[in-house]
Amino acid sequence: MSTLATRRPSFRLSDFVLEFILLAIVLLLAFTAPGFASWDNFMNILRSAATTGVIAFGMTFVIILGEIDLSVGSAVAFFGCLLALITESLGNAGFSVELAIALGVVVCLAAAICAGTFTGWIRHRLAVPTFITTLAWMAAFRGGAYLLTGSFPITPYPEWFFFFGAGFIAGIPFQAVVFLIVFVVTWFISKYTVFGKSVYAIGGNAESARLSGINVARVRMAVMAMTSVFAVMAGIMVSSQIQAGNPTVGVSWEFTVISACVIGGVSLMGGRGRIWGTFVGVLFLEIILNGMTLLNIDEYWQYVARALLILGAVLIYQLQAVSRAAR
């Protein structure tokens, strides 16, 4: 076997600054925050990280691609409400509730894929920035959610539907399982597939990618659609938690999600970023929030903490980039 095949980039401690800081915070909280260092609390963290977390993995692809998706928070509300409305209407029409929910999920997924594909398509064909299109979707989804529900929560769900929000599989919260599965799958896609490589290539230089024969349009549509699908998944989990379709959920989640990506080192210039980084970023935000709750700190301080985190992380990455360039 060749020597190149086994060669790996050399391990540098400086590449794991964020991980070390997170570890330090975890240790600190373990000693100071009552109840932090327990299995149940860790599961709790993973569970509450799941909804924004799955979207963040999709957003990682979007940002690496050089795009943005502002609509994800509203999409969570909209698809949650759409699912509830379909379930209720079909139930009233005499369908069994299981079939109604299943049909509702299919419709939501199809609608989400169409919306994301459309965003990717006009980005490609007409060069409409995804910032604009998804800003429009953000308003449309939120408005749609209110219109569908008449601004009151719809509660058509049976007892078992609670499982998606609060159930357990082998002692692990269902949401945590979803979060970890999506993490592994997206990590694999980003690292080992032609699709993943194409996302990095387009984000790095779309013209070079096109001239190398990569189907830029298809990748853009697929990535935007994928993120919408993750928003639907988050919408189902949230609906299950609250046992309702509620138009007020998911407000400003897009910023939480983008923050997690940025903290994880995903470059808004496109072309750079790792799913692992986003995973760490999501956990970072969630652990801070969790620790502050346990320490009885006013929840509004979390915004200050998030601000410091975002700025601090970006400063670290910039300093690293500058020192690399100087070498």
Place this chain on the structure above:
Amino acid sequence: MEAATLEIRNLTKAYPGVLALDAFSATFEGGNVYALLGKNGSGKSTFVKCLSGAVTPTSGEILLDGLPVTFKGPAEANAAGIAVVYQELSLILDFTVAENIMLGRFATGGPGNIKIDWKQTNAAAEKILKSLTIAIPVTRKVSELSVGQRQVIEIAKAMSLNPRVLLLDEPTSALARHEINSLMEVVRTLRAQGVIVIFITHKLNEIRGVADYVTVLRDSRHVGSVPIGVATPKVIVDMMFGETILQSRPDDLKVGDQVSLKVSGLTRRDKFEDINFEVRAGEIVGIAGMLGAGRSELLRGIFGADRIDSGSVTINGVKVDKPTIPLMKTLGLAMTMENRKEEGLIQIMSIEDNLCLASLNEISHRGLISRYLQAPVAEKWIRQLHIKVSDPSNEVQSLSGGNQQKVVVGNWLNTDPKVVFFDEPTRGIDIVAKQQIFQIMWDLSRKGLSVVFVSSELEELLEVCHRILIMEAGRIIGEVPSPETVGIEDLYAICMGENA
């Protein structure tokens, strides 16, 4: 205005390992237009940069009207009276002509008054245009102007600083013929005002009507300046090239009978028209022509990178009317782009990834990329193309220009092509890397592949190709069937639009 004098004494600029300008001495007199000629890399742009304040000369003196001047930056050069108009336009498209000309010096009611006095600003801009006999309304937005008019406004902007010396860096390269004429009118007006105009160009026929002297640079040295009257193409080409010894192509390269690429009636409006040619197996065909002749556009059209309006391409017997990159790639066509940084490579990706960009399907199985397929591929090209790499997982931007070019070539050879287009592959790379690129082309020919080679360096085409097509203004105007028998002077003269 009194005529200016610009005297340059032993101007030298040394970069590590390279003498970019070697003891340049010359005197330029106001009221004259100087055409500055020289091959790529002869030191022209370094000369311009020294005068414009963009770089600091290593030694030597610049005297303007008898007084020595030195600049720490373009602003100081401007203040001293030297202005440069570059090829790339610097106008703000959404601003009006007056706003562009007066940018940074808008007239206000007086000191401390922050409100712009548009009447006064527009009047000042209009006065400048009038002095140059330019008839373009100052309130017109620049985006509404033609490229030629924009170039003229660029000159007007430079002239608003009242410079004594105006350098024009290939101002005509993007212009249509009638636009060139109005530009020349402006140049003549400037000459009448006693300004020294130094005009950098490749096109001899253009400067006939306007230049008074031809100043030639070769190998970083000032070869001489001659009055236009005695500057026949032969005189100029001799000055530009001196004694050139051409390398010769290896004689074991055989051209087969099979036609691997046939282009019929290919047209893209305003870019190229009715292009017909054939390339045979093992043949290396060069395309010569000046900047803007449509060479790159033609290759991109065939390759499917840009749309075409009519005509067809037949590759290995398959006729294609609407080329697209994925299709042409499947049919065995590869192309290394003119701008490797912007179009050929993804700078922030690794060397090994860049080597596999065009062949992701070959290193993957059902959409999954395999390290076991990718690593040997990367290693193979790094070895075969002699790419100097410390670690293939480093970003490609860490490589030198020549090595980057080889990565581009490797990326495309990896697609197992039958026909390979090289668009200016030697631009900005050193002489050793150049020879290696030629060697690659010859090796491809030995394997029976066809090569189309576009280069602005005519001696390269003469050295490498079996046959050279000559393009001018979007058409193939001639062919050199056996480059061995043709001198560089003749080819240069044909390409510059004059017959030697």
